[in-house]
Amino acid sequence: MLAANIAPETSESIIARAAHKSDAPFFCPECGAEVILRQGNRRIPHFAHKPPVTCEYGSGETEAHRQCKIAIFDELRAAGVPCELEKSLPGARPDIFFFWNQEVPCAIEVQRSDLSVEILALRTQRYHELGVFVLWLRLFDNRLGEAMYAPRPWEMWLHAAYFGRIYCWKDSLRIQPVSLASITRQEDYRTWYAPGDGEARLSGGQRTLKRYRKPILYQECHLLTDFRPRLLSAWEGKNLSLPPRRLFLVQTTLPTIHPV
Numbered sequence: 227m228l229a230a231n232i233a234p235e236t237s238e239s240i241i242a243r244a245a246h247k248s249d250a251p252f253f254c255p256e257c258g259a260e261v262i263l264r265q266g267n268r269r270i271p272h273f274a275h276k277p278p279v280t281c282e283y284g285s286g287e288t289e290a291h292r293q294c295k296i297a298i299f300d301e302l303r304a305a306g307v308p309c310e311l312e313k314s315l316p317g318a319r320p321d322i323f324f325f326w327n328q329e330v331p332c333a334i335e336v337q338r339s340d341l342s343v344e345i346l347a348l349r350t351q352r353y354h355e356l357g358v359f360v361l362w363l364r365l366f367d368n369r370l371g372e373a374m375y376a377p378r379p380w381e382m383w384l385h386a387a388y389f390g391r392i393y394c395w396k397d398s399l400r401i402q403p404v405s406l407a408s409i410t411r412q413e414d415y416r417t418w419y420a421p422g423d424g425e426a427r428l429s430g431g432q433r434t435l436k437r438y439r440k441p442i443l444y445q446e447c448h449l450l451t452d453f454r455p456r457l458l459s460a461w462e463g464k465n466l467s468l469p470p471r472r473l474f475l476v477q478t479t480l481p482t483i484h485p486v
């Protein structure tokens with residue numbers, strides 16, 4: 227958590243890097259418990275619950291997540307975009323809240339690996355109800371450059387919700403769109419002898435891998451110039467249903483940066 231409240235009964239918050247230990251105590255905006263300020267040369271200043279930790283908020287957040295959040299926040303501010311870190315909204319607390327084009331409320335959520343599809347769907351629905359357009363970001367890593375990748379359920383959910391793309395943060399406001407393409411394999415032809423007649427038979431065909439996808443990387447996009455808010459209606463598929471949603475996404479076709 228990069229921001230904490232300055233008193234238990236207030237929503238007035240302070241960003242960890244602007245806080246001093248002498249300003250303590252600080253309070254978790256979610257549960258109201260006192261949190262401690264963590265600062266150091268090597269890490270991004272943040273707040274953490276005191277043990278034993280019973281509140282989920284801020285748990286599982288890595289240094290890479292914090293880097294992503296603070297970098298986007300700083301770049302948006304430098305570009306003159308009104309924005310807030312970890313803003314408290316009714317029923318949601320986006321990592322970054324900002325006004326696209328100075329007027330359209332948008333949220334960025336940096337995905338943590340442990341979030342369930344159910345929570346992801348509920349939070350997407352909540353943003354829709356609040357009239358806020360959301361971009362769920364995943365951190366980019368080298369596994370997405372490999373030929374085969376085993377996506378987690380939330381990645382497949384986002385892939386469907388965002389029309390066959392997931393958006394991965396690289397640095398600054400640079401976002402890498404990635405598609406997860408199905409992989410089909412030609413099954414081996416097998417020969418055997420049927421009992422009785424001794425004849426050779428053949429079998430074989432196309433098989434789609436269930437667990438693995440091939441990541442297709444597209445040309446990088448810029449968070450402010452390439453993304454747009456878009457309102458989408460509910461969608462019901464064979465194995466998946468998507469709620470009505472307001473998303474912040476890239477609508478145009480993009481060239482791939484390596485051959486399919």
Ligand SMILES: [Zn+2]
Nearest residue numbers: 254256257281
């Ligand atoms: Zn808490």
